[in-house]
Amino acid sequence: MFKRSLIILGTVVLLQGCAAAVVAGTASAVTAANDRRTIGSQIDDNNIEIKASIAISEDERLNKFAHISVISVNGVVLMVGQVPNQEMKNQAFKTIENLSGIRKIHNQLRIGSNIGITTQTHDSWLTSKVKAQLLAAENISSNNIKVVTENAEVYLMGLVSDAEANQAVNIARNVSGVERVIKVFEYL
Known part of the structure; x- marks a missing residue:
């Protein structure tokens, strides 16, 4: 009985890992499919x-x-x-x-000097805040905008229309903690 319980427990643990892999793989596939790049x-x-x-x-x-x-x-x-x-x-x-x-x-x-872990953590937080704002915005495809933050400077990249670029820049500029927004867009 103990051996059977151990096998069942092991199977459940392994299947949980598979479920996480399936979810992650599906999320990646959906993101890739919605990207304007081939x-x-x-x-x-x-x-x-x-x-x-x-x-x-x-x-x-x-x-x-x-x-x-x-x-x-x-x-x-x-x-x-x-x-x-x-x-x-x-x-x-x-x-x-x-x-x-x-x-x-x-x-x-x-x-200059390399930034420290505190600044890197703050940059990650700023990136998350900008991405969340872009995701919530209407008339903008946030999947097509890559947000990179380095030392409180936010870089926006991607294949976008003029209107999307302007809206994304305005959103990023109004996120608390962002010191500068730099466009690295390609326009459709």
Whole structure:
């Protein structure tokens, strides 16, 4: 009897993990299906981000002294973070500029000290607040707008109409704690 109970308990635990995987997979599929980018573009963007992160991490100085994030939407790349000087900012750009699939790079790296965990946590909170406001807004497809926050600066990316871009910027500007909004949109 004990052995049978253990088997049932083990099966229930494993099935709970499967349910979570199914829910996560379904959510990803729905998000991908509602994106204006093709599935191929979404995969290409993911590959660009991975290749850029690897290239930056392989540069000893950038890996040791800089904090750099690379985000790609439809081949348009946004670099955010901190580097100690202009030379390293230029080096970061040169490190990824020839990766395949990149159509344009917005080098928004800031010269200064790396931000701390408190600032990173606050940035995550700001991103969540902006995303929630975009989700609640009418006449805007929030699935097509990527929100990136770095040191209280909010970057908005995606394939949008002029009206959607203007509305998204106004929403982000009015979120408490946002210091600056930078558009990195491509227009339909």
